[in-house]
Amino acid sequence: MRRKNLEDYFEHLPAYSVTLVRAPAGFGKTTLLADWRKRLLFDGSRVAWLSLDEHDNEPAQLLSYLLGALDQAFENDRAVTTSFLSASGNLAPNLVAGFIVNEVQQLSDDIYVFLDDVHDLNAPAALSILYDLIHYAPPNLHFVLAGRPAIRLGLSRLKVQGRVQETDIAEMRFDISEAIEFFRLRGHDLLRLTDIDTLNQATEGWVAGLCLASQSLARKKNVSEFVETFCGQTKEITDYIRDTVFRQIDEEDRRWLVRISIFSRFCPALCDEVLERADSAARIARLVEEVPFIIPLEGAEGWARLHPLLREFLAGEVKLLAHDEFVGLHRRAAQWFSAREAISEAIHHAIEEGDSTWAIQLIARQSRRMVESAQILLLMSWYERLPKEAFAKRLDLAVDVIWALSLSMRMDEAGAAIAEVEKALAERPQPDDTVRWELQAVKAAYYTLNDRGEGLQVAEEWLANGPRNDQFKIGALANVVTYNRNIRGEFDRALEAQLIGESWPMAERSHFTMIYADCCIGTAHEQRGEFDKAREHYEMALRRGEEIGGRRSVPAALPASCLSGLLYDQDDLLGAQKVLAGRFDIACSRTPPSFSARGAISLVKVHVADGDMKRALERLDRLEAIANRLGFARIVAGCLAERLHLALLANDWRQVRHWTNRLQALRQAENPALGRTAVTLTNEIIRLGEARADLMLGEAKRSLGFLQNYLAEAEEFDRFGDQVTGRILLASALWSTGSQDEAVGVFQAALSMALPKRYRRAFQDQRIYVLPLLKALQTGLDAAGLSPEEKAFAAELLQGRGDTGAKRAEVVNFTEVGRPTRILPERMAVLQGEAESDQSLYQQLTAREREVLSCMAEGLTNKEIAAALAIAPETVKWYVKQIFLKLGANTRTQAVRQARRARVL
Numbered sequence: 028m029r030r031k032n033l034e035d036y037f038e039h040l041p042a043y044s045v046t047l048v049r050a051p052a053g054f055g056k057t058t059l060l061a062d063w064r065k066r067l068l069f070d071g072s073r074v075a076w077l078s079l080d081e082h083d084n085e086p087a088q089l090l091s092y093l094l095g096a097l098d099q100a101f102e103n104d105r106a107v108t109t110s111f112l113s114a115s116g117n118l119a120p121n122l123v124a125g126f127i128v129n130e131v132q133q134l135s136d137d138i139y140v141f142l143d144d145v146h147d148l149n150a151p152a153a154l155s156i157l158y159d160l161i162h163y164a165p166p167n168l169h170f171v172l173a174g175r176p177a178i179r180l181g182l183s184r185l186k187v188q189g190r191v192q193e194t195d196i197a198e199m200r201f202d203i204s205e206a207i208e209f210f211r212l213r214g215h216d217l218l219r220l221t222d223i224d225t226l227n228q229a230t231e232g233w234v235a236g237l238c239l240a241s242q243s244l245a246r247k248k249n250v251s252e253f254v255e256t257f258c259g260q261t262k263e264i265t266d267y268i269r270d271t272v273f274r275q276i277d278e279e280d281r282r283w284l285v286r287i288s289i290f291s292r293f294c295p296a297l298c299d300e301v302l303e304r305a306d307s308a309a310r311i312a313r314l315v316e317e318v319p320f321i322i323p324l325e326g327a328e329g330w331a332r333l334h335p336l337l338r339e340f341l342a343g344e345v346k347l348l349a350h351d352e353f354v355g356l357h358r359r360a361a362q363w364f365s366a367r368e369a370i371s372e373a374i375h376h377a378i379e380e381g382d383s384t385w386a387i388q389l390i391a392r393q394s395r396r397m398v399e400s401a402q403i404l405l406l407m408s409w410y411e412r413l414p415k416e417a418f419a420k421r422l423d424l425a426v427d428v429i430w431a432l433s434l435s436m437r438m439d440e441a442g443a444a445i446a447e448v449e450k451a452l453a454e455r456p457q458p459d460d461t462v463r464w465e466l467q468a469v470k471a472a473y474y475t476l477n478d479r480g481e482g483l484q485v486a487e488e489w490l491a492n493g494p495r496n497d498q499f500k501i502g503a504l505a506n507v508v509t510y511n512r513n514i515r516g517e518f519d520r521a522l523e524a525q526l527i528g529e530s531w532p533m534a535e536r537s538h539f540t541m542i543y544a545d546c547c548i549g550t551a552h553e554q555r556g557e558f559d560k561a562r563e564h565y566e567m568a569l570r571r572g573e574e575i576g577g578r579r580s581v582p583a584a585l586p587a588s589c590l591s592g593l594l595y596d597q598d599d600l601l602g603a604q605k606v607l608a609g610r611f612d613i614a615c616s617r618t619p620p621s622f623s624a625r626g627a628i629s630l631v632k633v634h635v636a637d638g639d640m641k642r643a644l645e646r647l648d649r650l651e652a653i654a655n656r657l658g659f660a661r662i663v664a665g666c667l668a669e670r671l672h673l674a675l676l677a678n679d680w681r682q683v684r685h686w687t688n689r690l691q692a693l694r695q696a697e698n699p700a701l702g703r704t705a706v707t708l709t710n711e712i713i714r715l716g717e718a719r720a721d722l723m724l725g726e727a728k729r730s731l732g733f734l735q736n737y738l739a740e741a742e743e744f745d746r747f748g749d750q751v752t753g754r755i756l757l758a759s760a761l762w763s764t765g766s767q768d769e770a771v772g773v774f775q776a777a778l779s780m781a782l783p784k785r786y787r788r789a790f791q792d793q794r795i796y797v798l799p800l801l802k803a804l805q806t807g808l809d810a811a812g813l814s815p816e817e818k819a820f821a822a823e824l825l826q827g828r829g830d831t832g833a834k835r836a837e838v839v840n841f842t843e844v845g846r847p848t849r850i851l852p853e854r855m856a857v858l859q860g861e862a863e864s865d866q867s868l869y870q871q872l873t874a875r876e877r878e879v880l881s882c883m884a885e886g887l888t889n890k891e892i893a894a895a896l897a898i899a900p901e902t903v904k905w906y907v908k909q910i911f912l913k914l915g916a917n918t919r920t921q922a923v924r925q926a927r928r929a930r931v932l
Contacts, residue, residue: 028212030059031899032202036194037063040171041137044164044190045182048173050199051319052271053235056173059199060141063171073100073138084150086120093140097127100138120152124159132165139169146174146316154179161185175316176323196322200232203609208898209234213241216873222254224579224609229257229335236336239263259339268340272318283310284318284333285348288341289356289379291372292324292332301359354380365389371405378412387417387424394427398434399499401539401575401582406431419447426465433473434539435581436617436657441473464493468500475507476619478659480704483511490527502528502540509547510621515703516744518551538575542568542582546589546622553593556747558784565590569606584613588626595629596748598787601882601896604633611646615653620705624662631669632792637881640673661709664693668716675723676795683720690716711737718756722796727763734760751781751789759796770800771812778817787820794824801825872913879906884923 040046040063048056057078067074075096083089097111111130118126131138148154158181161170172178176196185191201209206227210218230236243263247253259268273281286302287293298307311331315321320337324330333341345353361376370393377386390409397406410418410428418425425448432441448466452459467489475482486507495501505528512521525544528536549564565586572582587606595603607614607626615627627650634643647666654662667690674682690713695706715737718730738753740746754777761770774797781789794801804813804821813821872880875896882892889907893900907919916922 028205028208029062029899030055030205032205033059033194033198036192037066039192040067040139040169043192044166044169045161045185045192046169046171047178047182047191047193048171048199049176049178049193050196051175051322053233053319054196054199055234056199057143058234060143060171060173064139064141067139073136074141075100075138076141076143078143079145079147081147081149084148084153086150086152086156089148089153089156090120090123094123094127096140097138120156124156124163127160128163128165128168131168134167137167137169139171141171141173143173145172145178145180149179175319197325199234201227201234201237202232203227204898206232206237208902209237210241211875211898211902215241215244216875218244218250220608221611222250225254226257228579231334233334233336235267236264239267259336259341260343264336265340268320268337272320272337276314276317280310280314284314284337285341285344286356288333288338288345289360289376290332291375292327292330294330297360297363300363301356303359358382361385374409378409383413383417386413387421391421391424394424394431395499398427398430399537399539401537401542401572401580403431403435403581407435407437419451422448422451422459422462423465425451426462426469429466429469429473433469433476436476436619438473438477438657442477445470445473464489465500467493468504471504471507475510478620478661478705480511480698480701480706482507486511498528498531498535499537499540502531502536502544506540506543506547509544509551510619513547513550513554514621514705514708516554516740516746518555518745521551522548538571539582542572542585545571546586549586549589549593550621553589554746554748556780556784556786558593558597558786561593562590565593579610579613581613581617584610585618585622588614588618588622590626592625592629595632596788597785598791600633600636603629612649612653615650616657620654620659620661624665627662628665628669632788635673636791637877643673660693660695661705661712664690664709664712664716667693668712671716671720672792675719683723687717687720715752715756718760719793719796722756722759722763725763727760731757731760731764747780747784748786748789751777751786752793754780755789755793755797758800762797762800767800767803771804774800775812775817778813778820782816782820790820790824794827798825872910876906876910876913879903880910880922880926883907883910883919884926 036046036048048059050056064074064076075093076099077092077096079089083092094111111127142157145157148157161180161182162185164170172180182191186193203224206223207220210223226237226240230240239261240257240263243253243257243261244250257264259265276284283298283302287298290297293311295308295311298311299305308329311321315323315331320334322332322334324332348356357376357380361373361380361382364370364376365373370389374386374389374393377389386409390406390413394406397403406428410431418428425444429441429444429448432438432444445466448462452462452466467485471482471486471489473482474480474485486504490501490504490508493500505524508524509521512518512524525548528540528544545564545568549561549568552558552564553561568586569583569590572580572584572586576582587610591603591607594600594606603626607630611627611630615623627646631643631646631650634640634646647669651663651666654660654666667686671683671686671690674680674686694710694713697704697706697710714730714733718734721727721730734753734757738750738757741749741753754773758770758774758777761767761773777790781787790797801821801824804818805825878896879892882896889900889903892903896903907922910922911917914922914925916925
């Protein structure tokens, strides 16, 4: 496959004397060069190719092969009658380089010389020949060199002169978009994006590793299980490492590799100290060249690491070490790292050694910084591996653990730990104000993350009376206040609370609290309809989260969920899906309810709009299971409300009754003294679900009063999204109860609010509830007050354009759900026309082809489809051809028309 991220290097080949491709074995260097050679030949360029090996260190042989390769570049050119090989005659080896330079200089064409495996040249005489050729090359002679990282060609002067372009291992790795294309081209169309991301991370973009994974996938029945367990112990990887690594080095090197595999990174001094030897510097320098899985660390002179797959392979060998040797290695490693203040690594080795007392002491030195820098999962991993009573003995450390448990949404354990610390404080003869304030702060966060309204009061009391020297707690509690004020609808006060946290210099603020702050601020702006400001804050938080924790970390999943929800509301379904890809579970299980529900429910709706009901229900099942485990009634209610909506779409009245009963069982008593809380939101979700059911059952009058009050409150607190939703549903209720003029006015008000801000999905998702009103508007009745844009959008809604999900014809009024439904004959024909589709045709299209087809239906070009789906334009062309074949179409318009006719779109 073509490496799109390396395309610039190919385009710039004529501009450089040397193009250097450096990477360990298995990163696709030869394949890349072969693709470039093929394309140059196709363009009519002169290309010479020579694959080198250790035998080419003999100068005469090297020159003979090189001259022969140059002859191949001109073998079909009758104008060139003399070959390089014969013309060089009996020249001495040290003169041949000059001969080649002079001959090439007289030619008008550019010549590209590809030399593969240049690292195999190590003899001074051979390197000298290549040095002369490169340094004295005329402008029309270009060298493309590929080899392992250690290539000794003395190119410094040429680099200073700007005559060298160079790509290294970082650019040779597959990124996620390349990995997606790779697996698609290998026939794994149904492999989930999360699985591809997992495999790409496990291999670190190592092409050979992905090839081995692809070969294994073809033979596996349980793909998910294979992906989850793919590691250095996988048979294919084990065989590869044995063949390419262990058989190439001697027994002493194998023993050394096994022992240094206990380090996540290593340097000569560390290896000498722990292994009690003095030759590590020379050994590392040599093995970096010989072993493709030893990777020098950029920006850390002398440091290197093992590829994760090699470390996992060697873990099996480490288990065979004698116990005393194993303990001794980790003890000396812990001492070495501790002496150099590398506390995290010292803790790891202390735990491996089995010294829990020392490990706890080290963790206490590090725990606060880890909480503040969002290294929650690492802290929790240590917590899991050590006796819990050891943490309880140190109250300062116990409070940090409560922070970590709360922020990782392990609420039951956090609550139990809070009780233990409160008990320990009560038993102390003297009050400990420091720990008391620490506990007060973490309780405010715990209550809020657990969707309990007491968090606001506790946080405001702390900010009013607590110590002023802890920026992390001040920032965190400012976020608690903003989060709770947002729930109450007090957006101005929510934003004012952030002034406290922002009073600290940026350099001193915790990245984690800043990410939460941006999400809370973005939520306030989004609730008020200030979508550009909201998006700015979400994207800022997402960049910061990915920088400090990586793409699939909690700090990144938090803003990703918020941004995904916003993109969905503004009808960017592909964007919403893309931003949350690979982090759905993290967003659901490791972020607060107000944030997690946004992206998760939106992703379910994306699948519904795409017609992928199986995937939508799988997502709902997963989200609801997590919410039930965490005790988040608000998210459970959101899941049940979505299930009820899907049942209404499908005319499944038995399921409508079932999900309505389930929703009603979640209703909770509210405490007016606490104002608007999570309980209030939960009850609103329940009542909105009931109102939708009433609208479809001909009982609109039953929910009319609630919808009027809901809209009035949304207007009072300026909740933009709630106003739009409230107006859409209220317009439906008014129409059904005979107040048609008022209904049109309310609906027009919703359109006037939403369309200028591109807030369109609320209408498309609730299309079925306003179909009678839309039909009346289409006939021109009662539509005089609508602008042309509003009329056009109403017409689109009526026709169902822009929504490829499940559809209904119009509202069905049934007064008695308990009895079997009798649909009138004329209704039966309409409903069947909406529901039936050519399932055989639908099943012929792969999941990726359906995605491309949906993009085609939206009028996207091949380049725009490629960008949206993170694949190459050539791949899009291939999918388009497959779609044409399967749908019997000759043009994109025909394909889309055929698909819509068959109800595939």
